[in-house]
Amino acid sequence: MKKTSIQRQRGSVSIIVVVSLMALLGVLGLAIDSGMGYMIRTRLDAAADGAAIAAGQAVTRGNTQSQQVANATQAATAFFAANYPTGFLGSTASLSNPSIVFNNGTVTIDIAATASVAPTFMQMFGFKILNVSTSSEAVRKDLDMSFVIDTTGSLNSSGVPAAVRSSAVNFLSNFDVTNDRVALMHFAYGTIVDVPFNGNTRGFDRTTMTKDINAYSFSGSTNSVEAMWNARNQLDTVITQPSSLRVIVFFSDGAPNSFSGLFPAVNTACGKTAGTVSSPDTSGNWGSIASGLYTINAQQTQMSGCYSNTVSNVVTAMPRWYNAHNATDQTLPIWPVTSPRAVPNGTPTQANVNRASRNLLEGMAEQARLEGTYVFTLGYGPYLTQATGPDNEPGANVLKCMANTADSDCYKPSEPVGVYCYAATTADLKPCFSQIASQILRITK
Incomplete structure (x- = not known):
């Protein structure tokens, strides 16, 4: 009987160790994937902010508002692409068409961008895609x-x-x-x-x-x-x-x-x-x-x-x-x-x-x-x-x-x-x- 009790205790410890290791692995995976998500978000923020500034500078070029919108959109797209490398940390990023609003001499430019990446460890827990999004706004004063x-x-x-x-x-x-x-x-x-x-x-x-x-x-x-x-x-x-x-x-x-x-x-x-x-x-x-x-x-x-x-x-x-x-x-x-x-x-x-x-x-x-x-x-x-x-x-x-x-x-x-x-x-x-x-x-x- 005593031997059986010890075996049961050893079995319980094994279960606890496995559960603990899984928990630790989950925490480790969360930390690694969260860190990767943070780096992607930081790069995405910088690219979006830069795209908004570039659009704000380019919106002055053109003799009509349609020309100015086209120039601002082109500048935003080019700047975003130059500052968010293709496949950065395995992610796929996209920039939405800028929203450009003219109002009594002030131009407001809104930028939205997203990036998706497959997590490294969190897939074990059913998380297949990590989505990161950001936005930026530039207001060009009159x-x-x-x-x-x-x-x-x-x-x-x-x-x-x-x-x-x-x-x-x-x-x-x-x-x-x-x-x-x-x-x-x-x-x-x-x-x-x-x-x-x-x-x-x-x-x-x-x-x-x-x-x-x-x-x-x-x-x-x-x-x-x-x-x-x-x-x-x-x-x-x-x-x-x-x-x-x-x-x-x-x-x-x-x-x-x-x-x-x-x-x-x-x-x-x-x-x-x-x-x-x-x-x-x-x-x-x-x-x-x-x-x-x-x-x-x-x-x-x-x-x-x-x-x-x-x-x-x-x-x-x-x-x-x-x-x-x-x-x-x-x-x-x-x-x-x-x-x-x-x-x-x-x-x-x-x-x-x-x-x-x-x-x-x-x-x-x-x-x-x-x-x-x-x-x-x-x-x-x-x-x-x-x-x-x-x-x-x-x-x-x-x-x-x-x-x-x-x-x-x-x-x-x-x-x-x-x-x-x-x-x-x-x-x-x-x-x-x-x-x-x-x-x-x-x-x-």
Whole structure:
């Protein structure tokens, strides 16, 4: 009897061991198959997220919504396939057709993907297929953008105008002609708004802009201040229902050396009586479009075309505030100021005019940022890296400050942070414009 009892106990232990081993095997199988499912899910998530971002970038291409949907779908499919390898861990994945919804300038893109794999151990317990699914959404915000192009004479050297034109045209191809709003302008002595915003109407005329850009000629002085004023004015006054994202893209090859205004004037060289110097047009003729006071030579005045190489022979003083468009506006002081560059008085010396020009440009950019506008700047060529002006300051410093980059002298983390891209050669222009476009599209998501 005792022997039989021991045998029974041994039999019970054997059963417990078998059951325990099966349980352990089940736990082990569950752990292995769950780990495989987790790795598949992680890869599927990344591929779907990337597909949504790619679709959000591609949806800007095309002249109609059907073309934009086709481009977005193609981009999503290609990106998903590139980021989820065929047969990954033995799985089979599929991407559903993206859902793309246009709604008052905002585009919402929904992505859904699934993957199926046969489990390794869990088949022993009747689980034949492990299904993994994921979804991702990209919302492309509506965009208002002022695009500013420098057409000054310093860019008029072999190959440069053609490179600027082609790069600018290519840049515009990144944006949605049916939903984004873009204003185009160029500057030298003064600024011409080639294609303004069409009120609150969504979309922009890329065909006309391309024609205008390809017709640009390059000459004249660098009145960047007037260009920045027009860029901000387009965003603030032409559009009364702003988009969720506002951007100024500013291209130049140098620091400002002039600014616009109403200047008390007398031309002693021509023996004229005191008067007021108003504003010349972009051809350098006096008219209604604001231009600037040059630092190298005094300007021709409206007083019978008198001209002098000495500023003080033409202009007796600089205005206290920037008054080119509003004689009573006291938002931007010209003198006396101590920073960022000291302009102690209104004497129209080259040093005072140059410093005031740089101060005004940076001040206008900050005003735009305080209104929630991102400023992106592009610089080209050797002039930007050379020490210029009375303080031997590279023009790149001004462009960095306008964009509020972290390495600028005036970085303010509480304000929108843009990007400054420097193109040392004409070959760097398109990549630089592409980088700016990519950054803008990233923050529209």
